[in-house]
Amino acid sequence: MLVVRVRFADGTTKELNVNGISIRELFKTLNLLLEEYIVVVKGRVVTDDYIVKDGDEVILYPVVSGG
Numbered sequence: 001m002l003v004v005r006v007r008f009a010d011g012t013t014k015e016l017n018v019n020g021i022s023i024r025e026l027f028k029t030l031n032l033l034l035e036e037y038i039v040v041v042k043g044r045v046v047t048d049d050y051i052v053k054d055g056d057e058v059i060l061y062p063v064v065s066g067g
């Protein structure tokens with residue numbers, strides 16, 4: 001089991017115990033849509049196939065549009 005912290009842009013956090021899952025699988029677990037967020041791990045934007053590692057902090061920034 002890995003401990004992963006998910007931090008949302010509003011400052012709220014969730015800690016999850018998971019078994020080496022991808023960002024795609026993490027979003028399914030959290031019941032979130034990938035298209036609605038930019039995902040950052042260790043200061044880098046990552047894709048949905050990134051495999052989460054023990055101790056990773058996954059930061060989710062909502063996508064904003066307007067004009």
